[in-house]
Amino acid sequence: MNFWVDALSTGVVLGTPLAFAGLGELIAERAGVINLGVEGMMLIGAVVGFAVGIHTGSIFWAMVAGGFAGGLLGLLHAAMTIGLKVNQIVMGLTLTILGTGLSSYIGASYGNEPFKEHLSKIDIPLLSKIPWIGEIFFQQDIMVYIAIVTVIAAALIINRTRQGLALRGVGEAPAAADAAGVPVFAVRYVAVWLGGVLAGIGGAYLSVVYTQSWSNELTAGRGWIAIALVIFASWRPLLLLPGALLFGFIEALNFQLQAKGVSIPSQYLSMMPYVFTLVVLALVWTRQRGRSGWGMPEALGNPYEREGRS
């Protein structure tokens, strides 16, 4: 039992950066903009957050800086794809190259420096005493709780508020949203910027809190898993949480099994997030085909162009 509790508890930690980055990508995609540069934005967030953490000794400022840096790359994606209507796939891949290069360049002098500040675990009163569940969910660091609260808050905003309606409208039917007075371009800019901020925070969590060190390409493909997570969750924010827990758990399980010397090829386990994502996508797609609102935003990938006005 201890083995599984440990794996799940580590899974919550490893799921946290995925939840941040996945929520960011979900917001951008619900606004109709796909950003394949999550890996690059996470890397920039990780290295800038780490550098600021080293210089200030503050985890708080490290997270702020990581979010800020990720947000800058998000804005670049927004300006290129919304403003200049550049192809979103191509720009996203370019953003990943840029983020990988810039983060290695900035991080060149931080490779050997460990980050000494430690984010202590906070026990939630009462809840942390629940057997197993308490240890898995309620004896975590503050960023884990922030991630959970942020995702739930985002779900409420997206599904229940006017602003959320505007976001969804812009992603499903931008022309109709425009006609209804929604500032389509502004909403998309904010959504893609937020996507970068959240990816940057996710990256900073990895370098500052989880590994407490910097190395090149530290995120090791988690940006792509975050993109898979959005699809796994069928673009529904609340489903990000179980998805992030599952993907984080798979990674934790892999570590644990290797540490125990179990000779199961770890690659097949690492494949699972992608396999699950494709299976979920296929199931949802065939079931919901033709019905909007339950899957991929209708206008995903299409730049919006105002017709008939100058």
Next chain:
Amino acid sequence: MRGWRLEKRTAPSLGSRIAQPILAVIAGFVFGAIVLAIGGHNIGDAYKAMWEASFGTGPGFEQTLVRATPLLLCGLAVTAALRMNIWNIGAEGQMAMGSIGATFVAYHTSSLGSFPLLVAIFLGGAVAAGLWALIAAIPRALVGLNEIIVTLFLNYIALLFLSALINGPWKDPAAIGQAYARRLPPQASLPLIGSTQVTIGIFIALAAALAIYWLLDRSRAGFSLQIAGGNVRAAKYLGLGIGRRILFVLFLSGAVAGIAGVIQLTASGGGRLQEGLTGGYGYIGILVAFLARTKVQAVVVVALLYAALLTGGTALQSTGIPSSIAEIIQASIIIFVLIGQALGSYKLVRTAPAKSPPARPAAVGEA
């Protein structure tokens, strides 16, 4: 008040189409120079090393050609599909499946002579990669499932499968630390051209470029692909089977990327399946195809130039300048090209003054 307004151009002028990429490359290197200067590195040393390692010397140019080979094939693979508006983001995984299929064939036909063995290996790799791409093509053709997402995630599955094979059943017992697969039979290596480091793989890639140019731009089949991808209604009216064409074009795309994997396996891969064999060429191939605006001739040129950037980047390591600057330059050049392409499709037009004479009277018969 007179103002300025952006108006859409019908077609960018030839001059701007040539000048834009050149300006973008210059701007990319200027940006790189600024980043180098901020980092306190010598700009001259960096760019001199990059030049000598890529174009400036014989061995450097050979390395550029070695890298241009898989890049050209991946660019062609993506181009073929893009002509039908199908985004194959999966060339990286298809390369991996190609090298896996080739290795499988090589292990089982190792008694063959060099030429038949190589033919069998290339066929095996191309078919394996083509079938892998069909995993995305079939649901796209049947239910319209987005091929971008499926091909993207198939990459990771293929790369992890490769890793599982070289760490598992195909592992070379001599491998310590980093695992790699057992060596292919010695007659399965691609011959080198003369005394260079370049294999005849570059000719295979160029032949593929010619064949794909003929298919896409000179044949009826290629023309029908573009119609089927561009205008679904027209295609239906003409009785063109769209699903069939999606299967065909993604199988072809996968097979071409698979050949890139086989060339990596039989040339620079040291004759064995190993980690990092695909080297990101599959992703860069997408950029190459897009920057070349899916023109086959342009894909050849862009692949060569991009390969030079990659080669130049690796040379920096020995100079103590972080080779990551090469990635920064790559990305900034692409961004500047994209900006140029976006702005090039618009032109600045002087708007009419507000209190101008009234617009010309409506002509007779104009509603």
